[in-house]
Amino acid sequence: MKYGHFDDKNREYVITNPRTPYPWINYLGCEEFFSIITNTAGGYSFYKDARLRRLTRYRYNNVPVDDGGKYFYINENGKVWSPGWKPVKTELDSYECRHGMGYSIIKGEVDQLEAEVLYMVPLGYRGEVQRVKLTNNSDRKRSFSLFSFVEWCLWDALEDNTNFQRNFSTGQVEIVDSTIYHKTEYRERRDHYAFYTVNSKVDGLDTDREAFVGLYNGFDAPDAVMEGKSRNSHAYGWSPIASHHLQIDLEPGEEKQLVFVLGYVEVPVKDKFVGPQVINKAPAEEMIAQFQTPADVDQAFDDLAAFWDKLLSVYQVEHPDEELNRAVNIWNQYQCMVTFNFSRSASFFESGIGRGMGFRDSNQDLIGFVHQVPERARERIIDIASTQFEDGGAYHQYQPLTKKGNDAVGSNFNDDPLWLILSTDEYIKETGDWSILDEMVPFDNDESNTASLFEHVKRSFYHVVNNLGPHKLPLIGRADWNDCLNLNCFSDTPGESFQTTENMEGGVAESVFIAGMFVLYGDAFVKLCQQRGLNSEAEEARGHIEAMKNVVDQHGWDGEWFIRAYDHFGEKVGSDEQEEGKIFVESQGMCIMAGIGLEDGRARKALDSVKERLDCEYGIVLNNPAFTSYIMKYGEISSYPEGYKENAGIFCHNNPWIMIAETLAGNGDAAWDYFRKICPPYLEEISDLHKTEPYVYSQMIAGKDAQKPGEAKNSWLTGTASWNFYAISQYILGVRPDFEGLRINPVIPKDWSGYKVSRKFRGATYQIEVKNPEGVSTGIKDILLNGKKLEGNLLPICEEGSVNEVEVLMG
Numbered sequence: 028m029k030y031g032h033f034d035d036k037n038r039e040y041v042i043t044n045p046r047t048p049y050p051w052i053n054y055l056g057c058e059e060f061f062s063i064i065t066n067t068a069g070g071y072s073f074y075k076d077a078r079l080r081r082l083t084r085y086r087y088n089n090v091p092v093d094d095g096g097k098y099f100y101i102n103e104n105g106k107v108w109s110p111g112w113k114p115v116k117t118e119l120d121s122y123e124c125r126h127g128m129g130y131s132i133i134k135g136e137v138d139q140l141e142a143e144v145l146y147m148v149p150l151g152y153r154g155e156v157q158r159v160k161l162t163n164n165s166d167r168k169r170s171f172s173l174f175s176f177v178e179w180c181l182w183d184a185l186e187d188n189t190n191f192q193r194n195f196s197t198g199q200v201e202i203v204d205s206t207i208y209h210k211t212e213y214r215e216r217r218d219h220y221a222f223y224t225v226n227s228k229v230d231g232l233d234t235d236r237e238a239f240v241g242l243y244n245g246f247d248a249p250d251a252v253m254e255g256k257s258r259n260s261h262a263y264g265w266s267p268i269a270s271h272h273l274q275i276d277l278e279p280g281e282e283k284q285l286v287f288v289l290g291y292v293e294v295p296v297k298d299k300f301v302g303p304q305v306i307n308k309a310p311a312e313e314m315i316a317q318f319q320t321p322a323d324v325d326q327a328f329d330d331l332a333a334f335w336d337k338l339l340s341v342y343q344v345e346h347p348d349e350e351l352n353r354a355v356n357i358w359n360q361y362q363c364m365v366t367f368n369f370s371r372s373a374s375f376f377e378s379g380i381g382r383g384m385g386f387r388d389s390n391q392d393l394i395g396f397v398h399q400v401p402e403r404a405r406e407r408i409i410d411i412a413s414t415q416f417e418d419g420g421a422y423h424q425y426q427p428l429t430k431k432g433n434d435a436v437g438s439n440f441n442d443d444p445l446w447l448i449l450s451t452d453e454y455i456k457e458t459g460d461w462s463i464l465d466e467m468v469p470f471d472n473d474e475s476n477t478a479s480l481f482e483h484v485k486r487s488f489y490h491v492v493n494n495l496g497p498h499k500l501p502l503i504g505r506a507d508w509n510d511c512l513n514l515n516c517f518s519d520t521p522g523e524s525f526q527t528t529e530n531m532e533g534g535v536a537e538s539v540f541i542a543g544m545f546v547l548y549g550d551a552f553v554k555l556c557q558q559r560g561l562n563s564e565a566e567e568a569r570g571h572i573e574a575m576k577n578v579v580d581q582h583g584w585d586g587e588w589f590i591r592a593y594d595h596f597g598e599k600v601g602s603d604e605q606e607e608g609k610i611f612v613e614s615q616g617m618c619i620m621a622g623i624g625l626e627d628g629r630a631r632k633a634l635d636s637v638k639e640r641l642d643c644e645y646g647i648v649l650n651n652p653a654f655t656s657y658i659m660k661y662g663e664i665s666s667y668p669e670g671y672k673e674n675a676g677i678f679c680h681n682n683p684w685i686m687i688a689e690t691l692a693g694n695g696d697a698a699w700d701y702f703r704k705i706c707p708p709y710l711e712e713i714s715d716l717h718k719t720e721p722y723v724y725s726q727m728i729a730g731k732d733a734q735k736p737g738e739a740k741n742s743w744l745t746g747t748a749s750w751n752f753y754a755i756s757q758y759i760l761g762v763r764p765d766f767e768g769l770r771i772n773p774v775i776p777k778d779w780s781g782y783k784v785s786r787k788f789r790g791a792t793y794q795i796e797v798k799n800p801e802g803v804s805t806g807i808k809d810i811l812l813n814g815k816k817l818e819g820n821l822l823p824i825c826e827e828g829s830v831n832e833v834e835v836l837m838g
C-alpha cells in the first residue's frame with residue numbers, strides 16, 4: 028500500500044495519509060541551521076551540532092513514537108485540530124504533507140477551513156521560517172483561535188535529558204511584544220539565545236509548559252488551546268516553551284498569511300547585555316526584519332529552489348523508467364547532501380547526542396556530493412586528514428564543532444586510512460584540482476606538525492604495509508568496514524563497547540577485505556604518484572600491491588568465493604569450513620572492485636556464490652548462514668538476532684559494491700537487478716512492509732533469515748546513499764569522471780534501448796545520448812563528440828561554458 032506519491036515536477040514526495048508506517052521525515056537547512064521535520068510536524072531544530080546547540084526539545088522512542096514538534100492548533104468554537112493531523116488527531120477532511128528539497132509543506136482542512144504551513148530554513152539564515160496560510164473555503168464568516176507551539180531544549184541535548192535536578196531551576200525567557208526569547212544560561216557562560224516570533228500582534232502568549240499544556244495533558248490537548256485562551260505565563264525554571272495565540276477572522280473566500288520565525292543568535296561577549304540581565308536583541312531584530320511579509324518568504328523559497336536546480340543539474344538522466352529518473356535526479360542526490368551535512372548524527376535512528384563524524388563514513392559520503400559542492404568537499408577532505416596520526420592511522424571519529432579526533436572512541440580501525448585515498452582521488456577526478464595534494468595538513472590537529480595532503484595519503488597506504496599479519500594480510504585492528512566483526516575483542520561483560528574494547532593484545536586477526544581495498548585504492552595511489560612524476564614512488568607502491576595480490580591468491584580464496592578474514596586463532600572467517608558465516612559479501616565486493624579474479628574466472632564464481640547464497644527478494648544479505656548464537660571471538664556481529672543489522676541483514680551500503688563488481692564482470696542485467704531491489708522508489712508499493720520513507724535509502728533491510736524480511740530500519744543517514752549514486756551514475760549508466768576527462772562505459776540491462784545523461788564537468792556541459800540498438804549489456808562501437816568520431820571512450824575536457832553533444836553507440 029502507498030501513503031502518497033511522487034511529484035517529480037516539484038521534486039516532492041506528497042504524503043496523503045498521515046498514518047505512515049513510521050514517521051516519514053525531511054531535513055531543513057544545508058549550512059548551519061538545521062531542522063528535522065516529520066510528516067505530522069514533529070521534530071526539532073539545532074544550530075550546527077545536534078547535541079551541543081539543540082534549540083527545541085525532542086523525546087526519542089516516545090509513546091506515541093513521534094510526539095513533540097513545531098505544532099499549530101486551531102480552535103473554532105471548541106472544535107480543535109492541527110493542520111498536520113497530529114498532535115490533536117482530529118480527523119481532517121483533507122491532509123497533505125509535501126516533503127521537498129529543504130522544505131516541507133503541511134496542509135489540513137476541516138469544515139472548509141484550510142491551514143497550510145510551509146516550514147523552511149532559508150539559505151544563509153540561522154533560523155526556521157514558517158509561513159502559515161489560512162483560507163476560508165466556505166461561504167460563511169469564520170472566527171477562530173490559532174496557537175503556535177515549540178518547546179525549548181536547554182541547549183545540550185544530553186544534559187537536557189538527564190540532569191533534571193539542575194535543569195528544572197535554570198530556564199529563563201524574556202518577552203517583547205510578539206517575540207519570545209529563550210535565554211537559559213545566557214546569564215553565565217552562553218553567548219547565544221533563541222527566539223520565536225510572529226509578524227503580527229498577538230492575543231496572548233505562553234512560555235511555561237505546565238501553564239500552557241496542564242500537568243495532566245499531552246500535546247494533543249493543551250489546556251490553553253482547549254479553552255481558546257493563553258495563560259500569558261512567564262517561565263521561571265521548569266520547562267520553557269513558546270506559544271502565540273492569535274484570534275483570526277476570515278470572510279468567505281478570504282485568505283490570511285502569517286510568518287513565524289524560530290531563530291538562533293550569537294552575540295559577542297562584550298555586547299551580551301543592554302541592561303541588567305536584559306539580553307541584546309539587536310541581532311534578533313535584524314533577523315526578524317528579514318521576514319516581515321509573505322513576499323519575503325516567497326523570495327527565500329524561490330532562492331532555495333534555484334539553489335537546488337543548480338546542485339541537481341550537474342547530473343541528470345533521462346530514461347524511460349520514471350522511478351530511475353526520480354531516484355537519480357532528485358532523491359538519491361538529495362540524500363547524499365543530507366548525509367554530507369549530518370553524517371550519522373541526527374535522524375529518527377540517530378539521537379544526535381551520540382556519534383561524531385566517522386573517518387570512513389565521511390570519506391565515503393564524499394563520493395556522493397563532490398560533483399555538487401566541490402569546494403565543500405575539499406574542505407571536508409582537509410578536515411578529515413587533519414585528524415590523521417603520523418603513522419597513517421586515524422581517529423575513528425571526529426567532532427563537527429571542534430573538528431578534533433574523538434579520544435573516547437580512539438583509533439585502530441584498520442580500513443579507515445585507506446578511505447582517504449578514495450575521497451582524495453574522486454575529488455581530483457571531479458575537479459582537476461591537483462593543488463589539494465600540496466595543501467599542508469596537520470597530524471592530529473597539531474598545527475606545529477604538518478605535511479602535505481599527498482604525504483597523508485601516502486601514509487594511509489603505508490599504514491597497511493606496516494601492519495601486516497601472519498599471512499601477510501592486513502591486520503584488522505578493532506574492525507574494518509564491518510564495525511561488528513570484532514576479532515580482537517573477546518567480550519563477556521554486558522554493556523562493554525564492542526567498538527572500543529580490544530583486549531587481545533598484539534592481535535593477529537587479519538582482513539581479506541582490507542587486502543582488496545589496498546589493491547583497489549593502492550592502485551589509485553600509484554596513479555596519483557605517476558601523475559606527479561614520482562615514478563620510483565609509484566614503482567615501490569606497485570610492488571606492495573603485487574605482493575598483496577599474491578597473498579590474496581594464496582590465502583584469500585576459498586574455492587567458490589573470497590574468504591572474509593582470519594580470526595585471532597588464525598582460523599578462516601567466511602569459509603565453507605565454517606558452520607555459520609560461510610560467506611560474507613564485503614570481501615566479494617571489494618576484491619572484485621579491485622579487479623582480483625576478473626581474468627581467471629574467480630570473480631564470476633564469487634558473484635555466482637553471492638547470487639546463490641546471499642541474494643534474496645529484498646537485496647543482498649551481509650553473510651550466510653546467519654549466526655544463531657553469540658560467538659565471543661567474532662563479537663557484535665553475532666549479538667544481533669538472525670537477519671538483522673550486520674548479522675545477515677541486507678546492509679544496503681555494500682549492495683552497490685556487488686553492483687559495481689557485476690558491471691566490471693560485464694553483467695549489466697545483474698547489476699541492474701541488484702540496484703532495483705533496494706532502490707527506494709521501486710519499493711513504494713510495499714511501504715507497509717518496508718516501513719521507512721520510499722524516497723530515501725535505509726541502512727538496513729531485514730534479511731531472509733529475519734522474522735520480517737523486507738522491513739527497513741535506519742533510514743537517511745547511511746553510506747548507502749553515496750555508494751548507490753556512485754554505482755548507478757558511474758558504473759551502470761557509465762559516466763565517470765577521470766583525470767583527463769569523462770570516461771564513458773555503460774554496463775546496462777540488455778533490454779534497455781537507450782537513455783540520455785546531461786553532465787556538467789569542469790565547467791562544460793556534456794549532453795550524452797546512449798543508444799543500444801543491438802541489445803547488448805556492454806561495449807561501445809562509436810562515440811561521436813559534436814559529430815566527430817572519438818578514439819577510445821574518454822571525452823576530453825571541453826571549453827568552459829560549452830555545450831557538447833555526445834552520441835554513444837553501443838554494440
Ligand code: BGC
Nearest residue numbers: 382509510511526663672673
Ligand atoms: C552497529 C554498526 C555501527 C556501530 C558503531 C553497531 O551497533 O551495528 O552499524 O557502525 O554500532 O556505531
Ligand code: NOJ
Nearest residue numbers: 385387388508509510511
Ligand atoms: C555503520 C557505520 O557508520 C559504518 O562506519 C560501518 O561501516 C557500518 N555501520 C557497518 O558496520
